[in-house]
Amino acid sequence: MLRLLSGLAVLGLGAGLAVAAAGGVPGPAEKSAALARLASVATTDSNTAPAPVPRFAAHAIPARILGPDAPVPVSPSLLRAGNGWLMSDGKTLVAVYAGAAGDDPAVGRVVVVRQNLVAGRQTMEQVDAGRTGALSIVGAQTGGLRLRTAGGRLLLLELGNSTSHIVLTEPGYGDRPLPPRTSDSASHSPRR
Amino acid sequence: MPVRLAICALAAATALASAATAAAAPAAVTAWYMYGSSASDLKSYAYAHGCAFAQAQPGSGVRLLLLDFGAARKLDSSTWGAVDFSNTRFSNADILAALERAADGYHNCHLRGGVDIAYGNTNNNLSKSGMSGTDAWYAGYHQAERAEDLFRYQDAKGYTSQTSDAASDIEPSWESASITKQLVNGNQAQGWALDYDFGSADGCPQSGSADGTCNNGWHVSDVGYVSFHGLALPLPEIYYSANASQWTVVRKQWGGQYFFAGVTGSTGVGLSPASSWSTLDSLNSGLVDPELVCFGC
Numbered sequence: 001m002l003r004l005l006s007g008l009a010v011l012g013l014g015a016g017l018a019v020a021a022a023g024g025v026p027g028p029a030e031k032s033a034a035l036a037r038l039a040s041v042a043t044t045d046s047n048t049a050p051a052p053v054p055r056f057a058a059h060a061i062p063a064r065i066l067g068p069d070a071p072v073p074v075s076p077s078l079l080r081a082g083n084g085w086l087m088s089d090g091k092t093l094v095a096v097y098a099g100a101a102g103d104d105p106a107v108g109r110v111v112v113v114r115q116n117l118v119a120g121r122q123t124m125e126q127v128d129a130g131r132t133g134a135l136s137i138v139g140a141q142t143g144g145l146r147l148r149t150a151g152g153r154l155l156l157l158e159l160g161n162s163t164s165h166i167v168l169t170e171p172g173y174g175d176r177p178l179p180p181r182t183s184d185s186a187s188h189s190p191r192r
Numbered sequence: 193m194p195v196r197l198a199i200c201a202l203a204a205a206t207a208l209a210s211a212a213t214a215a216a217a218p219a220a221v222t223a224w225y226m227y228g229s230s231a232s233d234l235k236s237y238a239y240a241h242g243c244a245f246a247q248a249q250p251g252s253g254v255r256l257l258l259l260d261f262g263a264a265r266k267l268d269s270s271t272w273g274a275v276d277f278s279n280t281r282f283s284n285a286d287i288l289a290a291l292e293r294a295a296d297g298y299h300n301c302h303l304r305g306g307v308d309i310a311y312g313n314t315n316n317n318l319s320k321s322g323m324s325g326t327d328a329w330y331a332g333y334h335q336a337e338r339a340e341d342l343f344r345y346q347d348a349k350g351y352t353s354q355t356s357d358a359a360s361d362i363e364p365s366w367e368s369a370s371i372t373k374q375l376v377n378g379n380q381a382q383g384w385a386l387d388y389d390f391g392s393a394d395g396c397p398q399s400g401s402a403d404g405t406c407n408n409g410w411h412v413s414d415v416g417y418v419s420f421h422g423l424a425l426p427l428p429e430i431y432y433s434a435n436a437s438q439w440t441v442v443r444k445q446w447g448g449q450y451f452f453a454g455v456t457g458s459t460g461v462g463l464s465p466a467s468s469w470s471t472l473d474s475l476n477s478g479l480v481d482p483e484l485v486c487f488g489c
Binding site: 028030031034035037038040041042043044045046047050051052053054055056057058059060061066067069070071072073075076077078086088090093095102103111113115117118119120121122123124125126 | 230239316317320386431
C-alpha cells in the first residue's frame with residue numbers, strides 16, 4: 001500500500017486513472033477519490049491525547065458445536081466445512097471447523113483457529129486425516145474433539161496449545177500409513 | 193498498481209527497476225476473524241486487535257487492519273449487520289462501535305505508520321438467510337456507510353494516521369453471483385469506501401483468459417466484477433499456487449486497468465504468506481501492491 005500511496009502522491013494520476021477519468025472504461029476513476037483519501041493518511045495523529053481504555057469485558061463462550069447455519073471463516077478452497085466447534089474463556093478462543101479438503105472431497109480435514117485476545121495473536125492450523133471422506137465433529141471430550149469420518153469411523157482430534165493431532169480411536173484403521181514413532185497415532189503434523 | 197503507475201509515467205528502465213524491487217514480499221500484518229457473544233465482547237476484542245496491530249506494525253507505511261465480522265445479514269425490516277463466527281448477530285451500530293474501539297486501540301498503541309481499518313464481512317449464505325438481491329444491495333450500502341461513519345469518528349478524534357474502508361470475503365461457493373454482486377453494487381452506490389475483496393476465485397480455471405466457469409455457477413467475469421467493479425479492489429486469498437493462477441486468469445479476463453491491492457495469506461496452508469504474495473506477483477509482475485494481510489499470523 002505504501003508504494004501505491006507514494007505513487008499517487010507523487011504522480012497524482014497514473015495513466016490508467018487518467019484514461020478512466022477522461023471517460024474511458026469504468027474502473028480506477030471510480031476509485032480515485034478513495035485512493036486519494038488513502039494517500040492523505042498521515043503517519044502521526046494530530047491528537048496525542050490517549051483515548052479512554054475500555055475495561056476488558058470479554059465473556060466466555062461456552063463450548064458448543066456450530067451447525068451449518070453458522071458462518072465459517074475458512075475459504076471453501078481450503079475446507080468444505082460441515083460443522084464447527086467453538087470455545088472461549090474470554091481471553092483465549094479455539095474454533096475448529098471440520099469437513100473435507102477444498103480440492104479433494106476424499107480427504108478429511110479440520111482447520112483450527114486460535115486467538116489469544118490478550119496477546120493479540122491469531123493462528124490457523126490445518127490438519128488432514130487422510131482419505132477418510134468429509135469429517136464432522138460429533139462431540140467434545142477432555143483435551144480434544146471426537147470426529148466422525150464419512151464412513152462412520154470415529155477419530156479423536158487432540159487439541160494442544162499450539163498444534164493439534166488426529167489420533168485413531170479404532171483398531172485396524174489402515175487407509176494410510178501410520179507414522180513410525182507410535183503404534184496408534186495417525187497424527188499429521190500441520191503444515192505451517 | 194504503483195509499478196503500473198510508474199510504467200505509465202516514467203521511462204521503461206525505471207519501471208523495470210521498480211518491478212524488480214516489487215519481487216520482495218511485504219511483511220505480513222494480522223487480519224482478524226471476529227467472535228463475540230455480546231456487543232461489549234466485540235468492542236473489547238476490537239480494541240485489543242487495534243492495539244496489537246499498532247504494536248506489531250512493520251515499517252512506516254499505511255497498512256490494512258481487516259476485521260472480518262462475519263456474514264452480511266438483514267436483521268429485521270430496517271436493520272442490517274452481520275452474524276459473526278460465533279453465530280451471534282450484531283447490528284451495524286454494534287459493529288461501528290467495535291470499529292471505533294479498534295481505532296482507539298490503534299491510536300493508544302500507535303508507534304509508526306498509518307492504518308486503513310476495514311469493516312469486513314462475507315457473502316456466506318445470504319439467500320439462505322432470506323436476503324433478496326435488494327437486501328444484499330442495502331447490506332453493501334450500509335456497510336460502506338458505516339465505514340464512512342468510522343472515518344468521521346477518526347477525523348473528529350484527530351486520528352490523522354487512520355482512515356477506513358470496507359472489505360468482503362467473497363467466495364463463489366457461498367452464494368450466487370447475482371446476489372453477491374448486489375453487495376458490491378450497494379457499496380458502489382454509497383460511493384465512499386473502497387471495498388476490498390479478500391475472497392477466492394474458487395473453481396475458476398487456472399490458465400487462459402477466457403470467461404470460463406467457476407464454482408456455483410459463477411464465471412471468471414463475475415469474480416472480476418466483485419473484485420474490481422466500482423470501488424472494489426482485489427486482495428485475493430492466495431493459499432496455494434493454483435489460487436495465484438486462478439486470479440491471474442481473472443485479471444487477464446477483466447483486462448484494462450485491473451491490478452491487485454495486495455494479497456490475503458494464511459498460515460497452515462500450502463504457501464507461506466510471503467510466498468503467496470510472491471507467487472501472485474511472479475504471474476502479474478508490477479500489478480500487485482505491497483500489501484499482505486494474513487489470517488493466522
